[in-house]
Amino acid sequence: MTSLQPVLDVDEVLGDPEIRIVVCCGSGGVGKTTTAAALALRAAEKHGRRTVVLTIDPARRLAQSLGLTELDNTPRVVPGLDGDAGELSAMMLDMKRTFDEIVAAHTEPKRAAEIFANPFYQAMSSTFSGTQEYMAMEKLSQLRAADEWDLIVVDTPPSRSALDFLDAPARLGRFLDGRMLRLLLAPAKAGGRSMFSLVTAGFGVVSKTVQKILGAQLLSDLSGFVSALDSMFGGFRERAEKTYRVLQDPQTAFLVVAAPEPDAVREAAFFASRLGVERMPLAGLVLNRVHHCLIDLDADSALAAADELAGVSDVTADALRIHAAIAAQAARERAVISRFTSEFGDVPVLEIEAQATDVHDLDGLRAIF
Amino acid sequence: MTASAPSDGPAANQWPARLHVVTGKGGVGKTTVAAALALALAAGGRRTLLVEVEDRQGIAQLFDRSPLPYEERTIATTPGGGEVKALAVDPEEALLEYLTLFYHLGAAGRALRKVGAIDFATTIAPGLRDVLLTGKVKEATTRTDSQGKRVYHAVVLDAPPTGRIGRFLNVTAEAAKLAKMGPIKTQSEGVAALLRSPMTAVHLVTLLEEMPVQETLDAAQELRGLGIPVGKVIVNGAHPPLLEGVRKVTQAELRRGLAAAGLATDRPTVVGLQEQAQAYLARRSVETELRGELDEIGRPVVELPLLPGGIDFAALREIGSLLGAAA
Numbered sequence: 001m002t003s004l005q006p007v008l009d010v011d012e013v014l015g016d017p018e019i020r021i022v023v024c025c026g027s028g029g030v031g032k033t034t035t036a037a038a039l040a041l042r043a044a045e046k047h048g049r050r051t052v053v054l055t056i057d058p059a060r061r062l063a064q065s066l067g068l069t070e071l072d073n074t075p076r077v078v079p080g081l082d083g084d085a086g087e088l089s090a091m092m093l094d095m096k097r098t099f100d101e102i103v104a105a106h107t108e109p110k111r112a113a114e115i116f117a118n119p120f121y122q123a124m125s126s127t128f129s130g131t132q133e134y135m136a137m138e139k140l141s142q143l144r145a146a147d148e149w150d151l152i153v154v155d156t157p158p159s160r161s162a163l164d165f166l167d168a169p170a171r172l173g174r175f176l177d178g179r180m181l182r183l184l185l186a187p188a189k190a191g192g193r194s195m196f197s198l199v200t201a202g203f204g205v206v207s208k209t210v211q212k213i214l215g216a217q218l219l220s221d222l223s224g225f226v227s228a229l230d231s232m233f234g235g236f237r238e239r240a241e242k243t244y245r246v247l248q249d250p251q252t253a254f255l256v257v258a259a260p261e262p263d264a265v266r267e268a269a270f271f272a273s274r275l276g277v278e279r280m281p282l283a284g285l286v287l288n289r290v291h292h293c294l295i296d297l298d299a300d301s302a303l304a305a306a307d308e309l310a311g312v313s314d315v316t317a318d319a320l321r322i323h324a325a326i327a328a329q330a331a332r333e334r335a336v337i338s339r340f341t342s343e344f345g346d347v348p349v350l351e352i353e354a355q356a357t358d359v360h361d362l363d364g365l366r367a368i369f
Numbered sequence: 370m371t372a373s374a375p376s377d378g379p380a381a382n383q384w385p386a387r388l389h390v391v392t393g394k395g396g397v398g399k400t401t402v403a404a405a406l407a408l409a410l411a412a413g414g415r416r417t418l419l420v421e422v423e424d425r426q427g428i429a430q431l432f433d434r435s436p437l438p439y440e441e442r443t444i445a446t447t448p449g450g451g452e453v454k455a456l457a458v459d460p461e462e463a464l465l466e467y468l469t470l471f472y473h474l475g476a477a478g479r480a481l482r483k484v485g486a487i488d489f490a491t492t493i494a495p496g497l498r499d500v501l502l503t504g505k506v507k508e509a510t511t512r513t514d515s516q517g518k519r520v521y522h523a524v525v526l527d528a529p530p531t532g533r534i535g536r537f538l539n540v541t542a543e544a545a546k547l548a549k550m551g552p553i554k555t556q557s558e559g560v561a562a563l564l565r566s567p568m569t570a571v572h573l574v575t576l577l578e579e580m581p582v583q584e585t586l587d588a589a590q591e592l593r594g595l596g597i598p599v600g601k602v603i604v605n606g607a608h609p610p611l612l613e614g615v616r617k618v619t620q621a622e623l624r625r626g627l628a629a630a631g632l633a634t635d636r637p638t639v640v641g642l643q644e645q646a647q648a649y650l651a652r653r654s655v656e657t658e659l660r661g662e663l664d665e666i667g668r669p670v671v672e673l674p675l676l677p678g679g680i681d682f683a684a685l686r687e688i689g690s691l692l693g694a695a696a
Contacts (some may be wrong), residue, residue, distance in 0.1 A: 009516075028530075029394065263396075294641030294645055295637065295642055312626065314625020316627060318615070318625065323645055325608070325675075326645055332679070356648055357655055358579040367390070
C-alpha cells in the first residue's frame, strides 16, 4: 500500500447515524463472518447503537460466543455486552425456513402444503445455488422493514465469488418467473410444435427424450412444482429488485473483506469495480490475516545470520528463521495487496494482523478493531 | 501405449485407488494438491486425468493456460512417457454427451439446449447436476481402449469443498429424491457403487488451522457414514519445525545471539524478535493439538511444507514427489 492510500476508520462507518446497513462481502474463507460479528459488537458497545447482525454460516464456536445455539431464523439478544447504551442481537439465516415463510405468506395454505411436499421445492429450497443469497437479501429487507434496529450488519453467503451476492438473487428471480417455467406451465397452448407438452406425454422427439432421461414421475413432480408456484410469479423478481435498490441507498455501506491471497484480492477488486458500476456505496476494504514484521531486517540477512549462529545460539538462529519466514510472507502479501491498491487508490483499507488462534468469544471479537 | 506396459511406480503403491477425490475447505490448496497428485501418479510412464467440476478453471490458472474446454487435453508430461491430461467437466456438456452416448440423440440434445431445457434441468435439480458430473468422472475412470485396457491409470478429481462433499458424492440419495426410477437412477447407482468401492479414495486436504481441521473431521465422519472410503489426510503449508524443545525465548538469549551475529541489539529489535518467536510458539502449540485431532481420523497423514515462492510448475513437481514418496 502506498502512503497515500486512505486508512479505513470503521468507527466513522459504525458511528454514523445515517448509516443503517453494513454489508460485508468477499469470497469464502476470508473471515467475513468474524468481521461482521466484530463490527456489530463494536457498533453496539462503542457507539451505543441497537444493532443486529445477520450471519449466514458461522463456525460453531463463533456462533456459541454470540449465543446462537439454535438456528431459528429470529434475532436473539447477545448476552455479556459491555456498556449499557447499545444492544446487540444476532441471528443465523435459515434459508429453507425463509423460503417457506415467503411461500406461506403468498399462497393459500392448501397450495403451500403442496409446494412444501414437492421434491423439487425441497431440493431447490435447500440446495439451489443462489437460494442462500436470495434469502439473505430477503431477510435483510425483513429486518429493515421491522425498523427495530439502528444498524443492521449483514454477513454474506460463503460463495466462491463475492459477486454472487449481487447476482444470485436476480438469477433466482429470473429463473422463477422465467420462460422455461411458463412453457412448462402452459403445455397445451404451445400446440403441436411444442417441446414441452411434457405433462401430457408429449409427442415430439425432444419431449420423448426428456421423458427418457428424467422419467415420467420426475416430470409430473416438476410440473406440479411449477404450477404450484404459479401464484408467486413475478413476486420473486420484484422483491429482489426492491432490496437491490436499498443497497444503492446512501444508508448502506459496503465493506469488502479479503485476505492477502491472490484469489481473495482478485475477488475484492472485481467486487469493488462492480459496486462502482451499480452505484453502491463502498466504504472500504478490510484485509484480514495480514502479516507484519516487527523488526526491520530483510529475510536474506536474517537467514545468513541464522546459519552463522548454529551452535552459538540456536534459539536466536531459529528466532531469525521465524523472522525470515514472516518477512518473506509479508513481502508476498504486500505484492498481492498492491494489485488492489494500485487499481483502487482512493478506497480506504484497514489491515488486520494475523492471529495465532481463531476467535471464539466476545473478547476475541473486541480485540479485532 | 496401453495401461499394462509401464510398471507401477512407487507413487502408485502408496496411492492404491484408481479414482482419487481431493477435497478440503476453500482456500487450503486442494487444486494444487490434486494437480501435484496427478503429476506424481503419472510417474513411470503412466497416464492420469485431472478433473475439475466446479466451473472454476482452477487447473487452467494453476498451469497458466487459457481456460480448458470440455475436452481431455494434455497439460503435462512426465519422464518415461507419462502424461497428465486435464478436463473441466461442464454439466450441460456432460448431459449432451450422455444423450449422444446412450440415446444417440445428439441433434435433439442440442435442440434441448437451445430452448434452455438443459440449463433448466441442471439448475432446478442440483442432485441431477451432480449425477452428471460424477457420472462423467466414473466414465473416465472405467474407460477402456479397444483392447479392453484402461485408458487412465488414475483419475484425480478436484472435488467441491468439504462443506459440500458429502452431498456431492452421495449421488444416489440425492438423485433418488428426484428420480425414483429411470435412467438417472440407474446412472446414479453405477456411480455410487464405484464411489463405495476400494477403487475410490477421498483425500482430505487441510491447513493446521482450526476451521479447516474441524471441517476435515466433519467430512471424514460424514464420508464414513456414507460408506465412502477416506484415503489420506494431507496437511498443506506446514511450517518447518523450529525452536524444538524451547518453551520460552528470553531477551537475554536473543541479545547475546544477535551480538554474536553482529546484528543490532537495540530494544525494539530484541523485543520484536521475541514477540515473533513467542507468537510462533503459541501457534505451534495450537498446531500440535490440531495434529492430534487429525490423527484421530485414523488415516495416514501426509505433511506438505509451505512453499515460500508460491506455486509454479516446479513447485507442483516438488509437491508431487513428496506425495509420491508419502507412505
